[in-house]
Amino acid sequence: MDSCFIAARAPLQEAALVLFGAPLDVTTCFRKGTARGPGRIREVSHVLEEYSPDLDADLRDLYLHDAGDLALPEDPAAAVAFIEQWVASLGRGQVPVMLGGEHLVTLGAVRALAARHPGLAVLQLDAHADLRDGYQGQPLSHATVMRRVAEAIPPRSLHQLGVRSASREEMAYAAEHTHLWPGRLGPSLAAVLEATGDRPVYLTVDIDVADPAFAPGTGTPEPGGASAAELLEAVRALRGRRVVGLDVVEVAPDPGDLAAVLAAKLVREALLAIGG
Numbered sequence: 001m002d003s004c005f006i007a008a009r010a011p012l013q014e015a016a017l018v019l020f021g022a023p024l025d026v027t028t029c030f031r032k033g034t035a036r037g038p039g040r041i042r043e044v045s046h047v048l049e050e051y052s053p054d055l056d057a058d059l060r061d062l063y064l065h066d067a068g069d070l071a072l073p074e075d076p077a078a079a080v081a082f083i084e085q086w087v088a089s090l091g092r093g094q095v096p097v098m099l100g101g102e103h104l105v106t107l108g109a110v111r112a113l114a115a116r117h118p119g120l121a122v123l124q125l126d127a128h129a130d131l132r133d134g135y136q137g138q139p140l141s142h143a144t145v146m147r148r149v150a151e152a153i154p155p156r157s158l159h160q161l162g163v164r165s166a167s168r169e170e171m172a173y174a175a176e177h178t179h180l181w182p183g184r185l186g187p188s189l190a191a192v193l194e195a196t197g198d199r200p201v202y203l204t205v206d207i208d209v210a211d212p213a214f215a216p217g218t219g220t221p222e223p224g225g226a227s228a229a230e231l232l233e234a235v236r237a238l239r240g241r242r243v244v245g246l247d248v249v250e251v252a253p254d255p256g257d258l259a260a261v262l263a264a265k266l267v268r269e270a271l272l273a274i275g276g
């Protein structure tokens, strides 16, 4: 069925990996369109092969289910609560794989998984720190989401990579409370994986961590980012790690589908790296 993500053939009850869309697009400020992200990522996923030469692994060997898009309320707090309850309703061994939607959706998944997995570390790949305490009068927004995440887990368990845009206050907060790793993704990720050891990990990829040349279709493009190859390598480096959930967010489809195809390939490589 072409409306599903590629190779998502397992029934929900038998699935080890449960993919779903969270098409929230209410606090986005510069460019709308993330509500169309999940659907477009699914559609373009079918241009990819099910097999990954880089990982020598095949989606047909996984138990992947696509649950479709959640019917989210428009109120940000209600939408986050909806996602939290939905993720909490999954089986203990099932790994949620969420397609955004604006970045705020991550908060719901992290809250659900932090309750389930003590010691949860969050790995954020993002151009922006997203650490504001409030934004446009809102405590819940794509620009505040990681500040709220840092309240749901011990803030030092938040590892931020690829960040190249933040306010002075956000950088001060990061220095004092979170782990923000400057520089290139590869070396930073190696250090993070060393630091987190065998703790459970939640991965959140804001597609704007990639340079806009590789992913122009996003709400808040920020020049100077990672290449598609660097980003794919980073995701593959999670192979063998205890990834208990992940998301790819902030795809606002561009006419050439560069962002959506990159997102689909990131999801494929992440699924194959995690296994199940």
Ligand SMILES: [Mn+2]
Pocket: 103, 126, 127, 128, 130, 142, 206
């Ligand atoms: Mn973000």
